[in-house]
Amino acid sequence: EVQLVQSGAELKKPGESLKISCEASGYTFTNYWVGWVRQMPGKGLEWMGIIHPGDSDTRYSPSFQGQVTISADRSTSTAYLQWDSLEASDTAMYYCARPSSRAHCSSSSCYNVFFDSWGQGTLVTVSS
Amino acid sequence: EKVMTQSPATLSVSPGARATLSCRASQTVSSNLAWYQQKPGHVPRLLIYGASTRATGIPARFSGGGSGTEFTLTISSLQSEDSAIYYCQQYNDWPPEFGQGTKVEIK
Numbered sequence: 178e179v180q181l182v183q184s185g186a187e188l189k190k191p192g193e194s195l196k197i198s199c200e201a202s203g204y205t206f207t208n209y210w211v212g213w214v215r216q217m218p219g220k221g222l223e224w225m226g227i228i229h230p231g232d233s234d235t236r237y238s239p240s241f242q243g244q245v246t247i248s249a250d251r252s253t254s255t256a257y258l259q260w261d262s263l264e265a266s267d268t269a270m271y272y273c274a275r276p277s278s279r280a281h282c283s284s285s286s287c288y289n290v291f292f293d294s295w296g297q298g299t300l301v302t303v304s305s
Numbered sequence: 306e307k308v309m310t311q312s313p314a315t316l317s318v319s320p321g322a323r324a325t326l327s328c329r330a331s332q333t334v335s336s337n338l339a340w341y342q343q344k345p346g347h348v349p350r351l352l353i354y355g356a357s358t359r360a361t362g363i364p365a366r367f368s369g370g371g372s373g374t375e376f377t378l379t380i381s382s383l384q385s386e387d388s389a390i391y392y393c394q395q396y397n398d399w400p401p402e403f404g405q406g407t408k409v410e411i412k
Binding site: 285288296 | 306337339341343348349350351354360361390392394396398399400401402403404405406
């Protein structure tokens with residue numbers, strides 16, 4: 178059974194750094210992309226970016242490029258989402274999710290990036 | 306970037322009735338469209354991909370249709386547990402984009 182288990186809720190102050198995690202199990206971690214999705218309070222889903230743990234190829238949505246860093250550790254089957262300097266507007270629920278096996282990327286684009294497995298979410302609250 | 310527009314924003318339907326949700330793309334996405342269900346306080350769940358293929362374990366009362374720029378999600382006989390927000394997502398072009406969601410309420 179595919180499982181994505183995320184780290185717990187975080188309460189941080191503006192300007193602080195943060196790294197949240199998503200531990201995968203039940204499949205070969207290095208064979209599938211892993212993505213991150215943001216959901217601000219009372220709002221819809223926003224796609225942030227994806228990483229392929231096999232070669233660390235990482236793609237970002239233009240809205241999040243430069244705002245966050247996505248990484249992965251093959252030795253622990255864990256994907257990460259990190260911020261260097263949080264803002265109040267980063268307050269949201271963050272989900273990791275695994276695209277289907279048909280997801281793939283060329284040099285210029287990615288295809289079949291829809292998510293069939295989701296983590297439970299990590300609530301990040303940024304407040305002074 | 307493609308813009309995905311869902312309508313209506315809220316749909317109120319009686320139990321057992323049919324619910325039809327719409328999703329429109331600003332440019333063609335072929336059949337590269339998925340639908341997700343998110344119940345309050347829960348994780349999104351994949352319902353449909355390829356515009357019309359049900360994901361594993363999804364009841365047959367959920368069906369998807371359309372191609373190009375116009376898509377529909379139909380719930381043939383609404384159950385109380387179908388109360389949720391439904392999102393469409395295009396994955397034809399980079400980056401993938403979600404619609405803003407349609408909230409389905411049970412009358």
